[in-house]
Amino acid sequence: MSETQTTKGQPGLVEAALFGLCPECGSKTMFSGPARFAENCSHCGFSYASFNVGDGPAAFLTMGLGAIVIVLAVLLEIYGHPPFWVHALIWIPLTILLVVLSLRVSKGMLLIAEHRNRAVEGRLANKVDES
Secondary structure: OOHHHHOOOOOOHHHHHHHOOOOOOOOOOOEOOOOOEOOEOOOOOOEOOOOOOOOHHHHHHHHHHHHHHHHHHHHHHHHHOOOHHHHHHHHHHHHHHHHHHHHHHHHHHHHHHHHHOOOOOOOOOOOOOOO
């Protein structure tokens, strides 16, 4: 079955990840917290436990977003010279918000991509064990 047949009628990868849509039924049930997967879809019962997206995105997103926030903070300091508390008031909440939102989207995208591609750990999905 081609990818267009398996994803026909379903939202795009980014949209599904952003809104936490179940890859089976499309309900908004993928997350139980800001960036934490639910155990199962409360609508169709689809289990998210078998997917292993890991924490790989966390390191890259944190470093990338950290670099962007640091550059913006330095530019604000150079051109505006605000007091330290202004930096803390702007950059701490913004950094937390950006990291949590980007983790939610990236983890959701990985789970949906694993489901759509029938990715499984340690073996090929179409190969039957002969042992």
